[in-house]
Amino acid sequence: MLERYRQASPNSSQLWIRAQKVFCGGVNHNIRIFGLNSCQAHPPFMHRGEGSHIWDVDGNEYIDYWMTHYCMILGHNSPQIHQALEQRLREGWHLGALNEDQVIFAEKIQEAIPELEKMRFCTTGSESTMYATRLARLFTGRKLVAKAWGGWHGGNDALGYHLKYPYTDDPYYNGVSFDYNDMRSVDTLMKKHGKQLAALVIEPVLGAGGGIEPDSEFLPYLREETEARDILLIFDEIITGFRLCYGSAGIQLYGVKPDLQTHGKVLAGGLPIGVYGGREDVMALAVPGAPGGRWVGGGTFSSHPLTMTAGLTTLEVLKSYKEKYVTLNQRGDQLRRQINNVLERANANERAMGKGSILFIHSLKEPLKEGPITAGKLGKVFDIEKTNVFQSRLLEEGVFGYHGLGVVSFVHTEDDFSKTLNAIENVVTTGTNSVKH
Ligand SMILES: Cc1ncc(COP(=O)(O)O)c(C=O)c1O
Structure with a gap:
């Protein structure tokens, strides 16, 4: 062949x-x-x-x-990103300190998604879902996290389980899963684990799990169920964000507001990026020295100037493409x-x-x-x-x-x-x- x-x-x-x-x-x-x-x-x-x-x-x-x-x-x-990167390269590509572009980039993201009351940049989507999960655990004081069968949220320990059919259990991971678009399976999960769950992580449209669109009631149902049990709802928008619309697909297309969100991919035009953010009271635990907080963030390459430049150029173009x-x-x-x-x-x-x-x-x-x-x-x-x-x-x-x-x-x-x-x-x-x- x-x-x-x-x-x-x-x-x-x-x-x-x-x-x-x-x-x-x-x-x-x-x-x-x-x-x-x-x-x-x-x-x-x-x-x-x-x-x-x-x-x-x-x-x-x-x-x-x-x-x-x-x-x-x-x-x-893309000619626009190419030109912006060339300019950036002339000035030195990573100075390892705060840079102006990171502020402009974050402002543009926040303008598109005001629900990102506070955010942080990291280098990959895998890191962003790991940090979002860590924040949810700190905020709720609970350990367990739920995800959809087949959902891919990156290669971190918090969410790297139940990835491929037949979704065999892996004793290395300590997480639980539900069936995407199946409210009965969420109900069963909630009855069994609802009190121990820190977060429920879900892609608004299931990506690696098959390219499955949410049934109209599914995301609102997840919102209701999580809210009723003080579980944080995390939308992983690393594929859907700025791809299905200019901003968050979960909020803008499906009308459901999560507590935290993660973004990546499209956002930085092919340079390494991860973004996590959302409710200010949850994100406050990432502030250095915050009571009840813990180390969240870090990364030599976080807010890398090349990524920031590519990102804000991408958003400038995409905004005009709304x-x-x-x-x-x-x-x-x-x-x-x-x-x-x-x-x-x-x-x-x-x-x-x-x-x-x-x-x-x-x-x-x-x-x-x-x-x-x-x-x-x-x-x-x-x-x-x-x-x-x-x-x-x-x-x-x-x-x-x-x-x-x-x-x-x-x-x-x-x-x-x-x-x-x-x-x-x-x-x-x-x-x-x-x-x-
Ligand atoms: C929905 C989703 N979340 C997280 C990730 C992980 O992102 P990264 O590959 O940048 O670590 C991916 C990557 O494919 C993804 O599709």
Whole structure:
């Protein structure tokens, strides 16, 4: 399988041999081998990005939907960010002290999301969810934290459990989970653990867990249940924030106000960022020397000037794009519909899911039944091996993504979409992976 790809990528193949000698599993982020393992081929090493396209070290060009782990809403090598970074580099790139851009950047974020009464910057999303969880534990005096099955909040100990179906228990972690979009499972959790819970952490749209949209009652229900039990509700908006709208998807699209929020990715245009913040009384515990507080924060690279510059430039552009978000989401919705038409016509077992510009294609063992999609329902029919093969074959057709694909950006063109639809058609009509329903 993937013979064309193998022949066209000798440089990636050589680098992969070397990478496996120095890195565990050959990678520094597990997802970056996602897909190719199932086809016994080497992963691509990428070299250059421009707009919605990227090129590997062998010069092969791909339409990119991964967009740097969903960060590049303005496209690769955005001219505005490029220019701002060049200017910043001339002045020295990290002075390890307070800088002006961090204040301007935070003010812009707060203007977009006033519910971030106080915030802190860190370097990754994983840190931000770890700190938000720590603050919730300090504030409530409780230890236990709940998350949705399949929800990915980064590689920290507080939330790195119950990630993939069949969601086996891992004795290393001490957390509990509920089924996304399933109020009964939340109810069961609350009855059992409600009094010990410090926080319930949830992505407004479940990302890595499948690209699942919340049922209209689900997020309001979580708000009610957590409020009634003095549990802090934390929205992890590291994918959804500034992607589905200019600000918080949870608040602006779904009308639910959390106690704390985390942001990242899109916000800094592809430079390392994590943001956590929210209620001032909770965040007060991060103030140095606060009674009842504890060390929250730190990080040599927090508020890195390059990140701050990229971030505030990103927000300047995105603010002027406020109306364009509607169009972007409509284009994403339409692309998903068109992909599903192609898949249905071919009687293939894949389905496109997501919301707005979020786009994942899953191979399913059997069709999803009627009714709201829960993580559990998807988890049971989700076929990871076939999804891997499908995605690897798309790579061979010149379409790049991980984890079921990724996102649409402001710079993807209609030509990109029509080539993507052709590529999908080629894969499912000539494919060996598509088991027909
Ligand atoms: C919803 C969500 N939370 C947290 C994280 C972790 O962010 P980072 O990779 O920047 O540590 C991710 C990363 O994919 C994510 O998707």
